[in-house]
Amino acid sequence: MSEPSGEFQLISRLCRGLRNSRRTLLGPGDDCAVLAVGGIKQLITIDSLVEGVHFKLEWFTPEKLGARALAVNLSDIAAMGGEPAACVIDLALRDNLAKRFAERLYVGLKRAARAVKVDIVGGNITSAGQVMITVALLGRARRAILRRDGARGADEIFVTGSLGDAALGWRILDGRLSAPDVARGFLVNRYISPSPRLSAGAALAALTPVPAAIDVSDGLAGDLRHMLRASRVGAEVDARLIPLSPAYRAVAGDDLKLALSGGDDYELLFCMPGRYSERELTRRLGVPVTRIGRIVKPGAGLRIRNLPRPVDLRGLRGWDHLRQSV
Numbered sequence: 001m002s003e004p005s006g007e008f009q010l011i012s013r014l015c016r017g018l019r020n021s022r023r024t025l026l027g028p029g030d031d032c033a034v035l036a037v038g039g040i041k042q043l044i045t046i047d048s049l050v051e052g053v054h055f056k057l058e059w060f061t062p063e064k065l066g067a068r069a070l071a072v073n074l075s076d077i078a079a080m081g082g083e084p085a086a087c088v089i090d091l092a093l094r095d096n097l098a099k100r101f102a103e104r105l106y107v108g109l110k111r112a113a114r115a116v117k118v119d120i121v122g123g124n125i126t127s128a129g130q131v132m133i134t135v136a137l138l139g140r141a142r143r144a145i146l147r148r149d150g151a152r153g154a155d156e157i158f159v160t161g162s163l164g165d166a167a168l169g170w171r172i173l174d175g176r177l178s179a180p181d182v183a184r185g186f187l188v189n190r191y192i193s194p195s196p197r198l199s200a201g202a203a204l205a206a207l208t209p210v211p212a213a214i215d216v217s218d219g220l221a222g223d224l225r226h227m228l229r230a231s232r233v234g235a236e237v238d239a240r241l242i243p244l245s246p247a248y249r250a251v252a253g254d255d256l257k258l259a260l261s262g263g264d265d266y267e268l269l270f271c272m273p274g275r276y277s278e279r280e281l282t283r284r285l286g287v288p289v290t291r292i293g294r295i296v297k298p299g300a301g302l303r304i305r306n307l308p309r310p311v312d313l314r315g316l317r318g319w320d321h322l323r324q325s326v
């Protein structure tokens, strides 16, 4: 489940006073909920892609849109260290779209599901003013569960892959940014076809002590703040350590605004004591891992040191307001 801060606070308000049964091991507030079902820890998450909010139709083939709808949910399972199992799909379609659109979207969904051994077990189709694809995904935790609220004082903060690429890709597609061809292809692909870090999440769940983790769907600053709030700690991030791809550097130079707040990266952000080096974590997770800072005492909030140039984080996506539009 992914939610910019404003939506996060709204969900918290709506869920106030919930009285769930003991079957619910972990309720609202993390990437997935956790249920005790027949001796296993069942994970459940839901997310939507909404036309005009998360994407424009002309940016995608229907097949790639279908695959992306599953990928954003897979990322939430990865962030819990779990293994995906089955999904149901709700598809809202505009009346003027051909049936062929839905058929091709399902081709992409089925291909993506097969690749990660997820069963598609049902769904619903409705008509609406804009296209919306909602996937509810079930999974299970084979090992420990990675939670947002597990960060502790003196933990180090790590992130997989590189940040800000997808946000640049979005702006290139939207015509707000131009880029050399090589960088363009890489950045656009990072937005269109994210790679949920399922095997990295499973490897994290095998570490001792168990890390705290969240997926970076709303931008590093926003998602780290979700984790700090849940764990009741502060953090210091060294901007010089934030992992940037060569394509990001080629297009944005030393402007870290999108690396901090861009969203749609679907990398994993995790906190744990400095027991493992970056190299060892990279080996175990099978994806580049970078240490970007450390957890500090409660009340310190999020401090970002050594920014090469000032970035105004207020009002950015994933920071403190509802996202209104593309």
Ligand SMILES: [Mg+2]
Pocket (backbone or CB within 6 Å): 001, 002, 031, 075, 076, 079, 214, 215, 217
């Ligand atoms: Mg998430």
